[in-house]
Amino acid sequence: MSLDVSRALKNPGQIFxxxxxxxxxxxxxxxxxxxFVDIAVQGEYLCTGENRISLKAEVQATADTRCSRCLEPVSIPVKAEMDVVFDRQPDPEDPDLYSFEASTLELTDAVRDALLLELPMRILCAEDCKGLCPVCGINLNKGTCTCQEGAEVLNPFSALKNIVLNDEEV
Ligand SMILES: [Zn+2]
Ligand SMILES: [Zn+2]
Known part of the structure:
Protein backbone atom coordinates (compact mmCIF):
# COMPACT_ATOMS: atom_id res chain seq x y z
CA MET A 1 0.00 0.00 0.00
CA SER A 2 1.37 3.42 -1.00
CA LEU A 3 0.68 6.63 0.83
CA ASP A 4 1.17 9.96 -0.93
CA VAL A 5 2.78 12.32 1.60
CA SER A 6 3.54 15.24 -0.73
CA ARG A 7 1.30 17.61 1.26
CA ALA A 8 3.06 16.73 4.51
CA LEU A 9 6.48 17.30 2.93
CA LYS A 10 5.34 20.80 1.88
CA ASN A 11 3.90 21.52 5.35
CA PRO A 12 6.41 20.31 7.94
CA GLY A 13 4.93 19.87 11.41
CA GLN A 14 1.36 19.66 10.20
CA ILE A 15 -0.46 16.42 11.07
CA PHE A 16 -2.30 14.53 8.34
CA PHE A 36 -3.21 -11.68 7.65
CA VAL A 37 -6.53 -10.66 6.10
CA ASP A 38 -9.01 -7.76 6.51
CA ILE A 39 -6.15 -5.44 7.41
CA ALA A 40 -7.27 -1.93 8.32
CA VAL A 41 -4.78 0.84 9.06
CA GLN A 42 -5.78 4.14 10.66
CA GLY A 43 -3.47 6.83 11.90
CA GLU A 44 -1.62 10.04 11.17
CA TYR A 45 1.73 11.24 9.84
CA LEU A 46 3.77 14.39 9.76
CA CYS A 47 6.96 15.64 8.22
CA THR A 48 9.61 16.05 10.94
CA GLY A 49 12.54 16.99 8.71
CA GLU A 50 13.38 17.57 5.08
CA ASN A 51 13.63 13.86 4.33
CA ARG A 52 11.70 12.40 7.21
CA ILE A 53 8.10 11.36 7.95
CA SER A 54 6.88 10.12 11.35
CA LEU A 55 3.85 7.88 11.22
CA LYS A 56 1.66 6.46 13.96
CA ALA A 57 -1.21 4.11 13.28
CA GLU A 58 -3.43 1.43 14.71
CA VAL A 59 -3.53 -1.77 12.67
CA GLN A 60 -6.34 -4.31 12.95
CA ALA A 61 -6.35 -7.61 11.13
CA THR A 62 -7.40 -11.23 11.25
CA ALA A 63 -4.68 -13.86 11.21
CA ASP A 64 -5.62 -17.09 9.43
CA THR A 65 -3.28 -19.76 10.72
CA ARG A 66 -3.46 -23.17 12.35
CA CYS A 67 -3.62 -24.54 15.88
CA SER A 68 -0.13 -25.35 17.23
CA ARG A 69 -1.43 -28.58 18.79
CA CYS A 70 -4.01 -30.13 16.45
CA LEU A 71 -3.09 -28.23 13.25
CA GLU A 72 -6.74 -27.35 12.46
CA PRO A 73 -7.34 -23.92 10.86
CA VAL A 74 -7.78 -21.04 13.34
CA SER A 75 -8.54 -17.35 12.83
CA ILE A 76 -7.60 -14.86 15.53
CA PRO A 77 -7.91 -11.07 15.68
CA VAL A 78 -4.62 -9.17 15.88
CA LYS A 79 -4.25 -5.53 16.88
CA ALA A 80 -0.97 -3.63 16.61
CA GLU A 81 0.32 -0.13 17.23
CA MET A 82 2.67 1.27 14.61
CA ASP A 83 5.07 4.05 15.51
CA VAL A 84 7.61 4.31 12.73
CA VAL A 85 9.89 6.75 10.95
CA PHE A 86 10.42 6.85 7.20
CA ASP A 87 13.56 8.50 5.86
CA ARG A 88 14.69 9.25 2.29
CA GLN A 89 18.32 8.65 3.26
CA PRO A 90 18.09 6.17 6.12
CA ASP A 91 21.17 5.59 8.23
CA PRO A 92 22.14 1.97 7.45
CA GLU A 93 23.18 1.61 11.11
CA ASP A 94 19.62 2.27 12.25
CA PRO A 95 17.37 -0.75 11.67
CA ASP A 96 14.28 1.09 12.91
CA LEU A 97 14.09 3.40 9.90
CA TYR A 98 12.09 2.58 6.78
CA SER A 99 13.21 4.20 3.55
CA PHE A 100 11.02 6.04 1.05
CA GLU A 101 11.47 7.70 -2.31
CA ALA A 102 10.02 10.89 -3.75
CA SER A 103 6.78 11.53 -1.83
CA THR A 104 5.38 8.01 -1.49
CA LEU A 105 5.54 5.76 1.57
CA GLU A 106 5.25 2.01 1.04
CA LEU A 107 3.51 0.82 4.21
CA THR A 108 3.48 -2.91 3.53
CA ASP A 109 6.73 -3.81 5.31
CA ALA A 110 6.00 -1.66 8.36
CA VAL A 111 2.46 -3.07 8.70
CA ARG A 112 3.70 -6.64 8.38
CA ASP A 113 6.42 -6.06 10.98
CA ALA A 114 3.92 -4.52 13.43
CA LEU A 115 1.44 -7.41 13.05
CA LEU A 116 4.13 -10.09 13.40
CA LEU A 117 5.27 -8.54 16.69
CA GLU A 118 1.77 -8.96 18.11
CA LEU A 119 1.20 -12.49 16.83
CA PRO A 120 1.17 -14.92 19.80
CA MET A 121 3.99 -17.46 19.76
CA ARG A 122 1.54 -20.28 20.36
CA ILE A 123 -1.93 -20.19 18.86
CA LEU A 124 -4.49 -22.75 20.01
CA CYS A 125 -7.98 -23.48 18.62
CA ALA A 126 -9.12 -23.78 22.25
CA GLU A 127 -7.38 -23.53 25.63
CA ASP A 128 -8.04 -27.22 26.26
CA CYS A 129 -7.20 -28.46 22.75
CA LYS A 130 -6.24 -32.12 23.13
CA GLY A 131 -3.94 -32.08 20.12
CA LEU A 132 -2.92 -35.06 18.03
CA CYS A 133 -2.08 -38.55 19.29
CA PRO A 134 1.73 -38.80 18.99
CA VAL A 135 1.38 -42.46 17.98
CA CYS A 136 -1.42 -42.67 15.39
CA GLY A 137 -1.90 -38.95 14.63
CA ILE A 138 -5.67 -38.88 15.24
CA ASN A 139 -7.12 -35.49 16.23
CA LEU A 140 -8.08 -36.17 19.87
CA ASN A 141 -10.67 -33.36 19.83
CA LYS A 142 -12.63 -35.32 17.24
CA GLY A 143 -12.04 -38.92 18.20
CA THR A 144 -10.30 -41.32 20.52
CA CYS A 145 -7.75 -44.07 20.07
CA THR A 146 -6.30 -46.76 22.28
CA CYS A 147 -2.60 -45.96 21.77
CA GLN A 148 -2.15 -44.32 25.20
CA GLU A 149 -4.29 -46.63 27.33
CA GLY A 150 -1.39 -48.77 28.58
CA ALA A 151 0.77 -45.72 29.30
CA GLU A 152 -1.89 -44.19 31.54
CA VAL A 153 -1.89 -47.15 33.96
CA LEU A 154 1.91 -47.16 34.24
CA ASN A 155 2.09 -43.44 34.99
CA PRO A 156 2.58 -43.03 38.79
CA PHE A 157 1.10 -39.52 38.66
CA SER A 158 -2.26 -40.68 37.38
CA ALA A 159 -2.44 -43.17 40.24
CA LEU A 160 -1.60 -40.37 42.66
CA LYS A 161 -4.31 -38.20 41.11
CA ASN A 162 -6.88 -40.91 41.84
CA ILE A 163 -5.85 -41.06 45.50
CA VAL A 164 -6.18 -37.28 45.89
CA LEU A 165 -9.58 -37.31 44.21
CA ASN A 166 -10.78 -40.11 46.51
CA ASP A 167 -9.65 -38.14 49.57
CA GLU A 168 -11.64 -35.12 48.46
CA GLU A 169 -14.78 -37.19 48.18
CA VAL A 170 -14.53 -38.40 51.80
ZN1 LIG B 1 -6.30 -27.36 18.38
ZN1 LIG C 1 -3.43 -42.90 18.86
Missing part, protein backbone atom coordinates in the same frame (compact mmCIF):
# COMPACT_ATOMS: atom_id res chain seq x y z
CA UNK A 17 -4.73 11.74 9.24
CA UNK A 18 -5.14 8.74 6.96
CA UNK A 19 -6.86 5.40 6.83
CA UNK A 20 -6.46 2.55 4.45
CA UNK A 21 -6.78 -1.15 3.90
CA UNK A 22 -3.85 -3.25 2.89
CA UNK A 23 -3.16 -6.74 1.60
CA UNK A 24 -0.30 -9.01 2.60
CA UNK A 25 0.86 -12.26 1.03
CA UNK A 26 0.58 -15.45 3.05
CA UNK A 27 3.83 -16.07 4.94
CA UNK A 28 5.45 -18.68 7.11
CA UNK A 29 6.06 -17.98 10.80
CA UNK A 30 7.99 -20.65 12.73
CA UNK A 31 6.96 -23.16 10.03
CA UNK A 32 3.25 -22.34 10.41
CA UNK A 33 1.41 -20.68 7.52
CA UNK A 34 0.04 -17.27 8.51
CA UNK A 35 -2.17 -15.10 6.34
Missing amino acids: PFESSIELEEMEVLSDPVH
Whole structure:
Protein backbone atom coordinates (compact mmCIF):
# COMPACT_ATOMS: atom_id res chain seq x y z
CA MET A 1 0.00 0.00 0.00
CA SER A 2 1.37 3.42 -1.00
CA LEU A 3 0.68 6.63 0.83
CA ASP A 4 1.17 9.96 -0.93
CA VAL A 5 2.78 12.32 1.60
CA SER A 6 3.54 15.24 -0.73
CA ARG A 7 1.30 17.61 1.26
CA ALA A 8 3.06 16.73 4.51
CA LEU A 9 6.48 17.30 2.93
CA LYS A 10 5.34 20.80 1.88
CA ASN A 11 3.90 21.52 5.35
CA PRO A 12 6.41 20.31 7.94
CA GLY A 13 4.93 19.87 11.41
CA GLN A 14 1.36 19.66 10.20
CA ILE A 15 -0.46 16.42 11.07
CA PHE A 16 -2.30 14.53 8.34
CA PRO A 17 -4.73 11.74 9.24
CA PHE A 18 -5.14 8.74 6.96
CA GLU A 19 -6.86 5.40 6.83
CA SER A 20 -6.46 2.55 4.45
CA SER A 21 -6.78 -1.15 3.90
CA ILE A 22 -3.85 -3.25 2.89
CA GLU A 23 -3.16 -6.74 1.60
CA LEU A 24 -0.30 -9.01 2.60
CA GLU A 25 0.86 -12.26 1.03
CA GLU A 26 0.58 -15.45 3.05
CA MET A 27 3.83 -16.07 4.94
CA GLU A 28 5.45 -18.68 7.11
CA VAL A 29 6.06 -17.98 10.80
CA LEU A 30 7.99 -20.65 12.73
CA SER A 31 6.96 -23.16 10.03
CA ASP A 32 3.25 -22.34 10.41
CA PRO A 33 1.41 -20.68 7.52
CA VAL A 34 0.04 -17.27 8.51
CA HIS A 35 -2.17 -15.10 6.34
CA PHE A 36 -3.21 -11.68 7.65
CA VAL A 37 -6.53 -10.66 6.10
CA ASP A 38 -9.01 -7.76 6.51
CA ILE A 39 -6.15 -5.44 7.41
CA ALA A 40 -7.27 -1.93 8.32
CA VAL A 41 -4.78 0.84 9.06
CA GLN A 42 -5.78 4.14 10.66
CA GLY A 43 -3.47 6.83 11.90
CA GLU A 44 -1.62 10.04 11.17
CA TYR A 45 1.73 11.24 9.84
CA LEU A 46 3.77 14.39 9.76
CA CYS A 47 6.96 15.64 8.22
CA THR A 48 9.61 16.05 10.94
CA GLY A 49 12.54 16.99 8.71
CA GLU A 50 13.38 17.57 5.08
CA ASN A 51 13.63 13.86 4.33
CA ARG A 52 11.70 12.40 7.21
CA ILE A 53 8.10 11.36 7.95
CA SER A 54 6.88 10.12 11.35
CA LEU A 55 3.85 7.88 11.22
CA LYS A 56 1.66 6.46 13.96
CA ALA A 57 -1.21 4.11 13.28
CA GLU A 58 -3.43 1.43 14.71
CA VAL A 59 -3.53 -1.77 12.67
CA GLN A 60 -6.34 -4.31 12.95
CA ALA A 61 -6.35 -7.61 11.13
CA THR A 62 -7.40 -11.23 11.25
CA ALA A 63 -4.68 -13.86 11.21
CA ASP A 64 -5.62 -17.09 9.43
CA THR A 65 -3.28 -19.76 10.72
CA ARG A 66 -3.46 -23.17 12.35
CA CYS A 67 -3.62 -24.54 15.88
CA SER A 68 -0.13 -25.35 17.23
CA ARG A 69 -1.43 -28.58 18.79
CA CYS A 70 -4.01 -30.13 16.45
CA LEU A 71 -3.09 -28.23 13.25
CA GLU A 72 -6.74 -27.35 12.46
CA PRO A 73 -7.34 -23.92 10.86
CA VAL A 74 -7.78 -21.04 13.34
CA SER A 75 -8.54 -17.35 12.83
CA ILE A 76 -7.60 -14.86 15.53
CA PRO A 77 -7.91 -11.07 15.68
CA VAL A 78 -4.62 -9.17 15.88
CA LYS A 79 -4.25 -5.53 16.88
CA ALA A 80 -0.97 -3.63 16.61
CA GLU A 81 0.32 -0.13 17.23
CA MET A 82 2.67 1.27 14.61
CA ASP A 83 5.07 4.05 15.51
CA VAL A 84 7.61 4.31 12.73
CA VAL A 85 9.89 6.75 10.95
CA PHE A 86 10.42 6.85 7.20
CA ASP A 87 13.56 8.50 5.86
CA ARG A 88 14.69 9.25 2.29
CA GLN A 89 18.32 8.65 3.26
CA PRO A 90 18.09 6.17 6.12
CA ASP A 91 21.17 5.59 8.23
CA PRO A 92 22.14 1.97 7.45
CA GLU A 93 23.18 1.61 11.11
CA ASP A 94 19.62 2.27 12.25
CA PRO A 95 17.37 -0.75 11.67
CA ASP A 96 14.28 1.09 12.91
CA LEU A 97 14.09 3.40 9.90
CA TYR A 98 12.09 2.58 6.78
CA SER A 99 13.21 4.20 3.55
CA PHE A 100 11.02 6.04 1.05
CA GLU A 101 11.47 7.70 -2.31
CA ALA A 102 10.02 10.89 -3.75
CA SER A 103 6.78 11.53 -1.83
CA THR A 104 5.38 8.01 -1.49
CA LEU A 105 5.54 5.76 1.57
CA GLU A 106 5.25 2.01 1.04
CA LEU A 107 3.51 0.82 4.21
CA THR A 108 3.48 -2.91 3.53
CA ASP A 109 6.73 -3.81 5.31
CA ALA A 110 6.00 -1.66 8.36
CA VAL A 111 2.46 -3.07 8.70
CA ARG A 112 3.70 -6.64 8.38
CA ASP A 113 6.42 -6.06 10.98
CA ALA A 114 3.92 -4.52 13.43
CA LEU A 115 1.44 -7.41 13.05
CA LEU A 116 4.13 -10.09 13.40
CA LEU A 117 5.27 -8.54 16.69
CA GLU A 118 1.77 -8.96 18.11
CA LEU A 119 1.20 -12.49 16.83
CA PRO A 120 1.17 -14.92 19.80
CA MET A 121 3.99 -17.46 19.76
CA ARG A 122 1.54 -20.28 20.36
CA ILE A 123 -1.93 -20.19 18.86
CA LEU A 124 -4.49 -22.75 20.01
CA CYS A 125 -7.98 -23.48 18.62
CA ALA A 126 -9.12 -23.78 22.25
CA GLU A 127 -7.38 -23.53 25.63
CA ASP A 128 -8.04 -27.22 26.26
CA CYS A 129 -7.20 -28.46 22.75
CA LYS A 130 -6.24 -32.12 23.13
CA GLY A 131 -3.94 -32.08 20.12
CA LEU A 132 -2.92 -35.06 18.03
CA CYS A 133 -2.08 -38.55 19.29
CA PRO A 134 1.73 -38.80 18.99
CA VAL A 135 1.38 -42.46 17.98
CA CYS A 136 -1.42 -42.67 15.39
CA GLY A 137 -1.90 -38.95 14.63
CA ILE A 138 -5.67 -38.88 15.24
CA ASN A 139 -7.12 -35.49 16.23
CA LEU A 140 -8.08 -36.17 19.87
CA ASN A 141 -10.67 -33.36 19.83
CA LYS A 142 -12.63 -35.32 17.24
CA GLY A 143 -12.04 -38.92 18.20
CA THR A 144 -10.30 -41.32 20.52
CA CYS A 145 -7.75 -44.07 20.07
CA THR A 146 -6.30 -46.76 22.28
CA CYS A 147 -2.60 -45.96 21.77
CA GLN A 148 -2.15 -44.32 25.20
CA GLU A 149 -4.29 -46.63 27.33
CA GLY A 150 -1.39 -48.77 28.58
CA ALA A 151 0.77 -45.72 29.30
CA GLU A 152 -1.89 -44.19 31.54
CA VAL A 153 -1.89 -47.15 33.96
CA LEU A 154 1.91 -47.16 34.24
CA ASN A 155 2.09 -43.44 34.99
CA PRO A 156 2.58 -43.03 38.79
CA PHE A 157 1.10 -39.52 38.66
CA SER A 158 -2.26 -40.68 37.38
CA ALA A 159 -2.44 -43.17 40.24
CA LEU A 160 -1.60 -40.37 42.66
CA LYS A 161 -4.31 -38.20 41.11
CA ASN A 162 -6.88 -40.91 41.84
CA ILE A 163 -5.85 -41.06 45.50
CA VAL A 164 -6.18 -37.28 45.89
CA LEU A 165 -9.58 -37.31 44.21
CA ASN A 166 -10.78 -40.11 46.51
CA ASP A 167 -9.65 -38.14 49.57
CA GLU A 168 -11.64 -35.12 48.46
CA GLU A 169 -14.78 -37.19 48.18
CA VAL A 170 -14.53 -38.40 51.80
ZN1 LIG B 1 -6.30 -27.36 18.38
ZN1 LIG C 1 -3.43 -42.90 18.86
